[in-house]
Amino acid sequence: MDGPPKDVPGQCNARLFVGDDYGDNTATFRCPLPEGHDGEHVERFSQRNEADPDKPSGMVTVTWHYDDRMTCPKHGLQPGDWCRKCHEERRAQRRQQK
Numbered sequence: 001m002d003g004p005p006k007d008v009p010g011q012c013n014a015r016l017f018v019g020d021d022y023g024d025n026t027a028t029f030r031c032p033l034p035e036g037h038d039g040e041h042v043e044r045f046s047q048r049n050e051a052d053p054d055k056p057s058g059m060v061t062v063t064w065h066y067d068d069r070m071t072c073p074k075h076g077l078q079p080g081d082w083c084r085k086c087h088e089e090r091r092a093q094r095r096q097q098k
Protein backbone atom coordinates (compact mmCIF):
# COMPACT_ATOMS: atom_id res chain seq x y z
CA MET A 1 0.00 0.00 0.00
CA ASP A 2 1.30 3.46 -0.87
CA GLY A 3 0.87 6.17 1.73
CA PRO A 4 -1.98 6.55 4.18
CA PRO A 5 -5.51 5.60 3.10
CA LYS A 6 -7.60 8.53 1.85
CA ASP A 7 -10.78 9.67 3.60
CA VAL A 8 -13.94 8.84 1.68
CA PRO A 9 -16.83 11.33 2.18
CA GLY A 10 -19.86 9.79 3.86
CA GLN A 11 -17.89 6.84 5.20
CA CYS A 12 -16.81 6.45 8.81
CA ASN A 13 -13.06 6.68 8.02
CA ALA A 14 -12.07 5.64 11.56
CA ARG A 15 -8.40 4.62 11.67
CA LEU A 16 -6.41 1.90 13.34
CA PHE A 17 -2.64 2.39 13.42
CA VAL A 18 -0.70 -0.82 13.99
CA GLY A 19 3.03 -0.78 14.57
CA ASP A 20 4.81 -3.58 12.76
CA ASP A 21 6.93 -6.24 14.45
CA TYR A 22 10.16 -4.46 13.63
CA GLY A 23 9.05 -1.00 14.73
CA ASP A 24 10.12 0.65 11.48
CA ASN A 25 6.69 1.26 10.02
CA THR A 26 2.97 1.46 10.72
CA ALA A 27 0.13 -0.38 9.05
CA THR A 28 -3.05 1.70 8.96
CA PHE A 29 -6.58 0.38 8.59
CA ARG A 30 -9.50 2.59 7.53
CA CYS A 31 -13.16 1.88 8.21
CA PRO A 32 -15.35 2.16 5.05
CA LEU A 33 -18.70 1.83 6.87
CA PRO A 34 -21.19 4.74 6.72
CA GLU A 35 -20.52 7.75 8.90
CA GLY A 36 -21.89 7.34 12.43
CA HIS A 37 -22.43 3.57 12.08
CA ASP A 38 -23.11 1.32 15.06
CA GLY A 39 -20.80 -1.39 16.34
CA GLU A 40 -17.15 -2.06 15.66
CA HIS A 41 -15.10 -0.44 12.91
CA VAL A 42 -14.10 -2.94 10.26
CA GLU A 43 -11.79 -3.30 7.28
CA ARG A 44 -11.63 -6.34 5.01
CA PHE A 45 -8.80 -7.03 2.61
CA SER A 46 -7.41 -9.98 0.71
CA GLN A 47 -4.09 -11.42 1.73
CA ARG A 48 -1.86 -13.17 -0.76
CA ASN A 49 -0.42 -16.50 0.21
CA GLU A 50 3.27 -15.53 -0.09
CA ALA A 51 4.48 -19.09 0.44
CA ASP A 52 2.30 -20.41 -2.40
CA PRO A 53 1.20 -17.54 -4.72
CA ASP A 54 -0.77 -20.00 -6.89
CA LYS A 55 -3.24 -20.55 -4.07
CA PRO A 56 -6.19 -18.12 -3.98
CA SER A 57 -5.79 -15.16 -1.66
CA GLY A 58 -7.59 -15.30 1.67
CA MET A 59 -9.79 -12.62 3.13
CA VAL A 60 -8.73 -10.91 6.34
CA THR A 61 -11.21 -9.03 8.50
CA VAL A 62 -9.96 -6.56 11.08
CA THR A 63 -12.40 -5.11 13.59
CA TRP A 64 -11.59 -2.55 16.25
CA HIS A 65 -13.42 -0.43 18.76
CA TYR A 66 -11.68 2.90 19.19
CA ASP A 67 -10.91 5.31 16.36
CA ASP A 68 -7.16 5.94 16.60
CA ARG A 69 -7.36 9.34 14.93
CA MET A 70 -6.53 12.20 17.19
CA THR A 71 -9.04 14.92 18.00
CA CYS A 72 -6.90 17.96 18.77
CA PRO A 73 -8.45 20.42 21.24
CA LYS A 74 -7.24 23.26 18.99
CA HIS A 75 -7.47 21.85 15.48
CA GLY A 76 -10.19 19.17 15.62
CA LEU A 77 -10.14 15.72 14.07
CA GLN A 78 -6.83 14.82 12.46
CA PRO A 79 -6.17 12.28 9.70
CA GLY A 80 -3.47 10.61 11.81
CA ASP A 81 -2.75 9.80 15.46
CA TRP A 82 -1.04 13.16 16.03
CA CYS A 83 -1.68 16.80 15.06
CA ARG A 84 0.63 18.14 12.37
CA LYS A 85 -0.43 21.75 12.99
CA CYS A 86 0.44 21.57 16.73
CA HIS A 87 3.71 19.87 15.83
CA GLU A 88 4.60 22.64 13.39
CA GLU A 89 3.63 25.34 15.90
CA ARG A 90 5.87 23.77 18.54
CA ARG A 91 8.73 23.57 16.07
CA ALA A 92 8.29 27.25 15.12
CA GLN A 93 8.27 28.20 18.81
CA ARG A 94 11.50 26.31 19.45
CA ARG A 95 13.12 28.12 16.52
CA GLN A 96 12.09 31.48 17.98
CA GLN A 97 13.57 30.62 21.38
CA LYS A 98 17.04 30.11 19.94
Ligand SMILES: [Zn+2]
Nearest residue numbers: 012014031041
Ligand atom coordinates in the same frame (compact mmCIF):
# COMPACT_ATOMS: atom_id res chain seq x y z
ZN1 LIG B 1 -16.20 2.81 11.54
Ligand SMILES: [Zn+2]
Nearest residue numbers: 072075083086
Ligand atom coordinates in the same frame (compact mmCIF):
# COMPACT_ATOMS: atom_id res chain seq x y z
ZN1 LIG C 1 -3.50 20.65 17.04
